[in-house]
Amino acid sequence: MKILNVIDHILDKDSGNVVLSQKKISQSNLEVSKYVEKVIDKFENSEYVELDLSRVPMLEQFWNGREEFQQLTEKFALDYFEAIKANEKIPGGDLLFFNVELDDLGPVIGIAKLDYTKRYIHNVEYDEDVLVNNIIQNNSILPSPGQGVKNMILIDAKKVKIREQQYTGESGKWLMSRDFLEVKAIPSKxxxxxxxxxxxxxxxxxxxxxxxxxxxxxxxxxxxxxxxxxxxxxxxxxxxxxxxxxxxxxxxxxxxxxxxxxxxxxxxxxxxxxxxxxxxxxxxxxxxxxxxxxxxxxxxxxxxxxxxxxxxxxxxxxxxxxxxxxxxx
Structure with missing residues (x-):
């Protein structure tokens, strides 16, 4: 796998803000490369639905304009945040975008919504100049790649693969394919x-x-x-x-x-x-x-x-x- 671009935007629902990355992650960051590779591998070994790219105009535009990858990811992140911010059941998270070349598939664009989870971590604090090792709850832990990603898209020149989770709350049911990508008649799993x-x-x-x-x-x-x-x-x-x-x-x-x-x-x-x-x-x-x-x-x-x-x-x-x-x- 050859990584061309990886960009991470933060969707902070608690503050109501989107923190846009202004630059791609360095290709020399091996940890990020491994993370992306494992996310793709986990996705490919899971259940997803497949559509012709022409059926999803928003993603077709993304693919055709991929030379402007940075700008496309920013617009997608802002539009996505606008679509989910009112739904109380959809957690905040990062939107991870990657443009890679896979050995068996050729060029592929991926979009992964990395939902935040809550975990306890240690924290070093000082109480009147006395060091105290404390335990606190971190609400912005990203999923490990081995867990799999609940909402993810892989795009190539002809097809779109979608794995998604349905969220149900007071505002009703929400599906990324239907309510954001506006796909008509999504195939049954x-x-x-x-x-x-x-x-x-x-x-x-x-x-x-x-x-x-x-x-x-x-x-x-x-x-x-x-x-x-x-x-x-x-x-x-x-x-x-x-x-x-x-x-x-x-x-x-x-x-x-x-x-x-x-x-x-x-x-x-x-x-x-x-x-x-x-x-x-x-x-x-x-x-x-x-x-x-x-x-x-x-x-x-x-x-x-x-x-x-x-x-x-x-x-x-x-x-x-x-x-x-x-x-x-």
Whole structure:
């Protein structure tokens, strides 16, 4: 990664002021370079929505005028502060702007809202010339890059990636994409679509299928994972075929429910690696307190694990062919 510009503006909601940096941070500041790199890496390994750049005129102007990077960041910071200052639920913070060249993506502009958090720190004070080490609360601590950033944008020549948090207060709900960037019809998050897909399958399976909830959930997750791995999308026709098999009425009702919920037959997934990893394992909780974390590839392999129904109606889980045991204490 090559850093071209990093500029940090302070949005001080307590005082009602924006403190604009008049100069970029020095490229020789290795700590800032590491911070930016980790923020980008954390973002790329999280869930975000993706839009064509042309759908966000404010950011398209930012990209096209990036030769005037300093001035653009100042205007953005002032406009952003004006948009959030009346919402009591949105904390103050820094707006971090960076213009970088990534090895795999080329030139990228990033905008990260670094929300302040409260932490206790030590403070050296003097009481009548006597040194006292005190503990005080600092209300302007920036998040560590490992935490991830709740509101962040990455812009390249064609696409915009957005990760954002919704704030709800007395003034209503506020979303950066809708209420500041003025994006029309922001795409649903993939995880939101998956949640709706699972709910629809569970509801329909109760009507058309004799299998228990565990079997249906397992088949659904397996189908989602296989669709992602094979085609890089969530193909709901494929999921219906796997889960409902020959039950054509169930398949038709499933597709009808998704249509009513405005979920496309094929759900585009902007971050394949994140979701493949998310769904590659299934966590099973037994009512006796035991939890099992199983790779999805082994779930139907009876040489590795088998689920049995006992004569008394209880279930047993048999784990087979284990070469060694390791206690991760």
């Amino acid at each position: 993939v995880s939101t679509n998956v949640k709706q897909i699972k709910k629809s399958i569970q509801k329909i399976s109760e009507k058309y299928d004799d299998a228990d909830d565990f079997v249906i959930t397992s088949k659904t997750q397996q189908a989602i994972h296989d669709s992602l791995e094979t085609d890089g999308v969530i193909d709901n026709d494929y999921i219906a075929d796997v889960v409902f098999e020959q039950k054509e009425d169930a398949k038709a009702e499933f597709k009808d429910q998704l249509s009513k919920k405005a979920i496309d037959p094929v759900v585009t997934v902007p971050n394949i690696n994140y979701f493949e990893k998310k769904y590659e394992r299934q966590k099973i909780k037994l009512d006796n307190g035991i939890e099992i974390n199983i790779p999805i590839s082994l779930l139907k392999n009876r040489d590795a694990i088998e689920f049995e129904t006992n004569p008394d109606g209880s279930n047993s889980v048999v784990i087979k062919n284990v070469g060694s045991l390791k206690n991760n204490f």
